Amino acid sequence: xxxxxxxxxxxxxxxxxxxxxxxxxxxxxxxxxxxxxxxxxxxxxxxxxxxxxxxxxxxxxxxxxxxxxxxxxxxxxxxxxxxxxxxxxxxxxxxxxxxxxxxxxxxxxxxxxxxxxxxxxxxxxxxxxxxxxxxxxxxxxxxxxxxxxxxxxxxxxxxxxxxxxxxxxxxxxxxxxxxxxxxxxxxxxxxxxxxxxxxxxxxxxxxxxxxxxxxxxxxxxxxxxxxxxxxxxxxxxxxxxxxxxxxxxxxxxxxxxxxxxxxxxxxxxxxxxxxxxxxxxxxxxxxxxxxxxxxxxxxxxxxxxxxxxxxxxxxxxxxxxxxxxxxxxxxxxxxxxxxxxxxxxxxxxxxxxxxxxxxxxxxxxxxxxxxxxxxxxxxxxxxxxxxxxxxxxxxxxxxxxxxxxxxxxxxxxxxxxxxxxxxxxxxxxxxxxxxxxxxxxxxxxxxxxxxxxxxxxxxxxxxxxxxxxxxxxxxxxxxx
Amino acid sequence: xxxxxxxxxxxxxxxxxxxxxxxxxxxxxxxxxxxxxxxxxxxxxxxxxxxxxxxxxxxxxxxxxxxxxxxxxxxxxxxxxxxxxxxxxxxxxxx
Numbered sequence: 001x002x003x004x005x006x007x008x009x010x011x012x013x014x015x016x017x018x019x020x021x022x023x024x025x026x027x028x029x030x031x032x033x034x035x036x037x038x039x040x041x042x043x044x045x046x047x048x049x050x051x052x053x054x055x056x057x058x059x060x061x062x063x064x065x066x067x068x069x070x071x072x073x074x075x076x077x078x079x080x081x082x083x084x085x086x087x088x089x090x091x092x093x094x095x096x097x098x099x100x101x102x103x104x105x106x107x108x109x110x111x112x113x114x115x116x117x118x119x120x121x122x123x124x125x126x127x128x129x130x131x132x133x134x135x136x137x138x139x140x141x142x143x144x145x146x147x148x149x150x151x152x153x154x155x156x157x158x159x160x161x162x163x164x165x166x167x168x169x170x171x172x173x174x175x176x177x178x179x180x181x182x183x184x185x186x187x188x189x190x191x192x193x194x195x196x197x198x199x200x201x202x203x204x205x206x207x208x209x210x211x212x213x214x215x216x217x218x219x220x221x222x223x224x225x226x227x228x229x230x231x232x233x234x235x236x237x238x239x240x241x242x243x244x245x246x247x248x249x250x251x252x253x254x255x256x257x258x259x260x261x262x263x264x265x266x267x268x269x270x271x272x273x274x275x276x277x278x279x280x281x282x283x284x285x286x287x288x289x290x291x292x293x294x295x296x297x298x299x300x301x302x303x304x305x306x307x308x309x310x311x312x313x314x315x316x317x318x319x320x321x322x323x324x325x326x327x328x329x330x331x332x333x334x335x336x337x338x339x340x341x342x343x344x345x346x347x348x349x350x351x352x353x354x355x356x357x358x359x360x361x362x363x364x365x366x367x368x369x370x371x372x373x374x375x376x377x378x379x380x381x382x383x384x385x386x387x388x389x390x391x392x393x394x395x396x397x398x399x400x401x402x403x404x405x406x407x408x409x410x411x412x413x414x415x416x417x418x419x420x421x422x423x424x425x426x427x428x429x430x431x432x433x434x435x436x437x438x439x440x441x442x443x444x445x446x447x448x449x450x451x452x453x454x455x456x457x458x459x460x461x462x463x464x465x466x467x468x469x470x471x472x473x474x475x476x477x478x479x480x
Numbered sequence: 481x482x483x484x485x486x487x488x489x490x491x492x493x494x495x496x497x498x499x500x501x502x503x504x505x506x507x508x509x510x511x512x513x514x515x516x517x518x519x520x521x522x523x524x525x526x527x528x529x530x531x532x533x534x535x536x537x538x539x540x541x542x543x544x545x546x547x548x549x550x551x552x553x554x555x556x557x558x559x560x561x562x563x564x565x566x567x568x569x570x571x572x573x574x575x
Contacts, residue, residue, distance in 0.1 A: 020545050020547045021545050026543070027547070028547050028550065035566040035567055036553045036556045036557065037552075038550050039551065040551050041551070052543045054544075055543065055544060055545065056544075082494075083494075085573075133570075140569045140571065141569070141570050141573040142568070142570075143569075144566075144567060145556075145568070270494055275533045277534060279541075280538045280541045281534075281539045281540075282539065
């Protein structure tokens with residue numbers, strides 16, 4: 001980025017709440033149902049119907065408020081945001097305006113240069129989602145109203161971010177918290193988490209804000225970062241060429257990796273908000289507030305710090321293991337079986353995450369139970385099998401999720417630590433590899449690796465490497 | 481309080497209504513008559529009175545998060561002629 005300028009970024013994040021039923025009626029919120037099958041007169045916006053608020057939506061929104069250091073308003077109300085669009089059959093979106101449920105929160109993120117950034121959250125409010133328009137069929141637009149009335153919270157940040165990296169980290173942290181709270185699945189590809197970015201630039205040291213643009217349509221975390229960088233570069237180029245930024249909405253094109261102006265809707269943004277007469281105010285008194293706060297789980301940052309202090313894990317390990325709640329839960333289950341905290345971490349960060357990545361599955365679908373992984377680690381630690389054997393049989397226990405000690409017994413893989421057995425193998429190998437023996441004796445220590453390899457091969461990997469090493473050194477010296 | 485012709489045109493546009501010149505003039509006059517009438521309310525001193533959002537008192541009217549049966553797609557589409565077997569059909573919305 002041209003060092004004369006700084007970027008000013010604010011994010012508006014919509015999160016679909018994972019309730020069973022919609023915000024104002026009992027229709028299902030299930031994704032991927034047949035078009036217009038999860039609908040009723042209320043979410044279809046028929047005349048004369050009355051909405052009734054889903055209590056869980058209030059509790060989830062307040063939970064997110066607690067988790068992002070917000071103030072929870074004792075009294076909040078809904079408002080109508082009026083506009084006409086076919087995916088919103090009532091002619092308004094029921095949302096919150098001047099009395100949102102949560103206000104004045106913040107999150108801290110640390111960028112790769114080690115600097116911590118304090119990012120303020122303006123508000124979190126509850127609202128209903130709109131339906132889905134399908135544009136690519138002939139000369140008409142098709143409308144599916146299943147999504148109409150699915151509960152959303154909108155999390156609005158202050159324009160406190162100065163780089164795309166900060167925006168990326170903020171968004172990642174929001175997702176992490178949402179999924180820790182179990183109130184949103186955080187899936188950007190499926191649209192249960194959506195992010196719009198307000199971007200402007202200004203000369204460094206300038207205090208007033210430049211004209212902003214709104215960038216939409218980013219369907220992954222990486223695309224949010226890319227789109228913001230592209231937009232910052234575009235604005236700098238315009239200003240450097242003597243031009244002016246026009247306030248407009250831009251759409252991100254992930255294939256072309258560029259932003260394009262959205263063909264402006266004719267109407268201006270004049271939503272004529274007014275208080276929703278059909279919904280009563282929401283009052284969260286101290287009792288209810290405490291009840292909600294009691295449901296607050298251990299949050300990612302706190303859990304990470306506990307992993308560092310309690311299990312003596314490096315920060316890097318703790319960060320990865322607590323990156324999502326089910327993974328952290330899995331780790332904590334493994335270490336009820338083995339007390340070897342670091343090995344448990346290594347196995348999860350190595351073998352387990354590799355499988356998850358290759359098979360594109362979540363830890364919740366991982367076939368090997370935490371208990372059996374713990375047992376496997378214990379088999380290494382009590383010298384029953386070598387680390388190599390453990391890695392070799394890993395794919396098999398992964399398939400069957402059987403007790404690893406059973407497989408070790410059945411396949412006769414118990415480690416050979418019995419020196420007399422190993423001595424026999426070693427003698428044979430030494431006598432048939434005299435050239436390497438001479439090399440070793442003439443000072444080439446690295447040849448020991450060759451011998452260890454041969455012994456392991458001859459023992460089908462069952463020899464205890466530590467014992468082999470000691471025995472080999474002793475026997476080779478005797479050759480002098 | 482009064483409205484100008486421009487404001488009436490703007491409101492008509494937001495409401496997706498189309499009027500000719502005469503109609504705009506007519507509605508501007510009518511709306512201003514209504515506003516003058518309602519202006520009477522401004523004679524009241526409401527300094528220390530909270531806005532009334534609902535005619536009845538009440539708060540925290542909720543339902544539990546329980547899924548109920550929806551209506552059939554056929555019933556959902558019954559009140560329109562503009563449809564396919566599964567979707568509402570509207571004139572092309574340019575995105």
